Amino acid sequence: MLDSIYVGMSGLSAFSKGLQTISNNVANMNTPGFKTSTPQFEDVYYGQRFARNTPGAPALMPYGSGVDYGYASLNMSQGDIRNSSGQLDLAIQGNGFLTLLDGGTPRYVRTGQFTAGTDGFIEDAVSGFKLAALDLSGKPVPISMTDRQISAPKATSVVKFTDNLSPGATDFSIPDVEVYDATGGKHKLTIAFSPDSSIMPGRWKVTVSDEKGLPVTESSLQFVGGIVMPGADTIDLTLTSADAPPLTLKLDFSNGVTNFSAGSTSTLRMADQDGYAAGTLTTMSINDAGQLEFQYSNGKTDHTDSIAIANFADPQQLIQTGKGLFDASHASPPAYGASGRDGAGRLLSSSVEASNVDLSREFGQLILIQRGFQASSQVVTTANEMIMQLFQMRGQS
Incomplete structure (x- = not known):
């Protein structure tokens, strides 16, 4: 008994x-x-x-x-995926775990609310461990936000034009052609066209003025058979500024600029220019490649390497240790993949996975x-x- x-x-x-x-x-x-x-x-x-x-x-x-x-x-089993207000909050739709680095020791989570730490690395708001991405060798490394808060400016090197400059027009101008210097400063040019057939039919005088109305350069365009003469379809000019180095750029009329008769109406316009001002970080999201993508106020984007998603052959070998973390010291080494590839689930930004x-x-x-x-x-x-x-x-x- x-x-x-x-x-x-x-x-x-x-x-x-x-x-x-x-x-x-x-x-x-x-x-x-x-x-x-x-x-x-x-x-x-x-x-x-x-x-x-x-x-x-x-x-x-x-x-x-x-x-x-x-x-x-x-x-x-997966919990419900819920939207969140954090741009760096991440969840996985499907298999796998986000990889966090505790120094050199990997930890794993199914969901994370991440912030940019004082040292510039993206870290989990609860544990403080660093979010990892895959480098070129497929090894998880911490993701740094250093130098990603600002998109550096780029000086304009080429301004491209398109459409028609009618020979029936006496004078024509394109105002407010925006270009950028090396510091991101914006300059507005006015490009004026006037017929100059005294030397040769189809010739136009081109005058470029700055925002103060001061001439920057004078040159000419020669049309033959309604198109710009090859080899003479660009104009080089240099802008000077007290706040930036001299800006040398090229006006390019080789891309579809024509000289066909359309009465007094001309449609010649700027098609594109390759410079831009400095930009500040506006939004962050996950792209289709599983990379953290940064959008800037100047319209440019940048991205990290693909965020590391770890797949375990037997997730039951993981040990739940608190703060949403799983320890894999007793499990077989995981296989790493990117969002939606190599058997990994799809990453969702501004989302968290609820408890199951x-x-x-x-x-x-x-x-x-x-x-x-x-x-x-x-x-x-x-x-x-x-x-x-x-x-x-x-x-x-």
Whole structure:
């Protein structure tokens, strides 16, 4: 009967630990990226005693000594994906884990709320570990925001024009042609055209003036058969400024500029120019390649390497350590991939993965554990009563 008490006590202990697991699941129902655990119980056979000596029967037979709390198996099913207000918040739709670097030690999460740290690296707001991307060799390395807050300016080198300059027009000008110097300063040019057929038919005089109306250069264009004469379809000029180095650029009329008669109406216009001002970071998002992409106020973009997504052959080998982190020190090394490739899920920006806690399932488990605990308690009570009866019988005898 003492053995029965110990068996009942093992049940009380095991079901208490199971209750702790269920309680932890319920408590984390609103924790982003949390994965529930399912209690797993194991029968216990400590001793052996002789079995009946019958033909074919074993000489020894183990006897049950109760139950033990074996382990808690992780439920790796995906939680709901929810939108968030953080531009650097990330979630994975599908398989895989985001990789964080704790110094040189990798940690893994299913979701993360990231910020730009004081050292310029992108780090998890909860743990402080650095988000990793894949370098050219496929190794996870921390992502740096250094030099990504500003998009450097680029000086204009070529201004391209297109459409028609009608020979029926006496004078024509294109105002407010914007170009940029090496410091990102913007300059507005006016380009005036006037027919000059005194030397040769189809010739036009071209005068370039700055925003103050001062002439910068004078040159000419020669049309033959309605198109600009090859080899004479560009004009070089240099702008000077007190705030920037001299800007040398080229006006290019070789791309579809024509000289066909259209009365007094000309449609010649600037098609493109390759310079731009400095830009400040406006938004961040994940592109189709799984890269963190930066958009700037000057219309330019930049991006990091592809964010590292780790795939494990057996995610059950991971250990949940708190703060949404998983430890993989006892698991087989993961295979790294990018968003939507190599078996990895798709990265979603401005999103977080909610907990996968199912309250109805947890309450069902809670009822089963409660009944098990009550039954084990009843076993202990009954065994204790039987022992007391023995003591009473001994006293009566």
